[in-house]
Amino acid sequence: MRNSVSGLRISRTKALAVTGALAVTGAFVATGVAAHASSVNNHKAAMADAAAVSTLKAEQDKAGTTPQGASEADAASLLAQRAAADAANRDASRAPVATDAAAADAAAKAASDKAAADKAAADKAAADAAAKAASDKAASDKAAADKAAADLAAAAKAAADKAAADAAPQWSAAAAAAKKAADAAAAAKAKAATPAYANNLDGWIKQAVAILNANGTPTSYNAVYQAAMHESAGNPNAVNGWDSNAAAGTPSIGLLQVIQPTFNAYSLSGHKNIYNPVDNIIAGARYAAERYGSLDNVVAARCGGSCWVGY
Numbered sequence: 001m002r003n004s005v006s007g008l009r010i011s012r013t014k015a016l017a018v019t020g021a022l023a024v025t026g027a028f029v030a031t032g033v034a035a036h037a038s039s040v041n042n043h044k045a046a047m048a049d050a051a052a053v054s055t056l057k058a059e060q061d062k063a064g065t066t067p068q069g070a071s072e073a074d075a076a077s078l079l080a081q082r083a084a085a086d087a088a089n090r091d092a093s094r095a096p097v098a099t100d101a102a103a104a105d106a107a108a109k110a111a112s113d114k115a116a117a118d119k120a121a122a123d124k125a126a127a128d129a130a131a132k133a134a135s136d137k138a139a140s141d142k143a144a145a146d147k148a149a150a151d152l153a154a155a156a157k158a159a160a161d162k163a164a165a166d167a168a169p170q171w172s173a174a175a176a177a178a179k180k181a182a183d184a185a186a187a188a189k190a191k192a193a194t195p196a197y198a199n200n201l202d203g204w205i206k207q208a209v210a211i212l213n214a215n216g217t218p219t220s221y222n223a224v225y226q227a228a229m230h231e232s233a234g235n236p237n238a239v240n241g242w243d244s245n246a247a248a249g250t251p252s253i254g255l256l257q258v259i260q261p262t263f264n265a266y267s268l269s270g271h272k273n274i275y276n277p278v279d280n281i282i283a284g285a286r287y288a289a290e291r292y293g294s295l296d297n298v299v300a301a302r303c304g305g306s307c308w309v310g311y
Helices: 002-029 033-063 068-193 201-214 221-232 260-266 277-292 295-301
Strands: none
Touching: 201 221, 201 277, 221 277, 221 295, 260 277, 277 295
16 A cells, blocks of 8 residues: 555656646747757756656655655745746846847947948048049149250250350451441541641631630630730740749740640640640630630720730
8 A cells, every 4th residue: 555655656746747847848948949058958957857856755755754745845846946947047048149139239230330431441541542643643744844844945045045155256246347337437427527627827726716616615716816916926836035924933825825824724624735726725715705705805905906915
């Protein structure tokens, strides 16, 4: 009878253990393929729990100390605790799956963003390189054009300088010839414009009168002739050594008998020789103009020369 009861207890315990294992296994199957690995592990744990329950029942039956109701209650309690642990494990196993998926999405997005950033950076670098290459080429082209223009200008200047150097002797000879011709023409014109005066009293008077008229002292030919004939008899080398001027150390000299201090005061530039008849007439006529208004006035006061006295 004891063996029958024990066999019944073992059968009931096995049935309970199998039922619990099937329940646990069914719960794990419901998690699907995504939690397959976790289900396998949980199944193994359930089998271990069933074995532990069987062992516990066997020990209790062997000792004969535990009522059947208590054994079943212990087994049910153990299976309930295991089911709660399994549920917690399933929740814990699902969370990492979701977390891993989010992490994978984040990693994929980060990789995509990095790839896009890398492509944008590469595109910008390529655009910058292309722009720099274009700028460098433009600068190189401009430098080449500037050099070509400078070379062309230098060549043109060199050609012009050479042409000028080659033509310089010819131009110099032509210029010298032109200057010589111009000088000759000017000399001829001056010679034609300058009257030729005879080297005698008539010529001296005419030349002196022309110079006096040109320098603001109008004088007539007759006034000069009368003064010259009455003062020196027309002798340009005449010197009076007996009058008061001679006694004072300044004798009267020349055609118009002018003393040296008076000659120095009234002579013109370029006419400084008191014995030159033209220079002497110029100084005497200018002195008479300063003192009497003109040499013509002197002659008129002397009856046109017929009542001549020194002036």
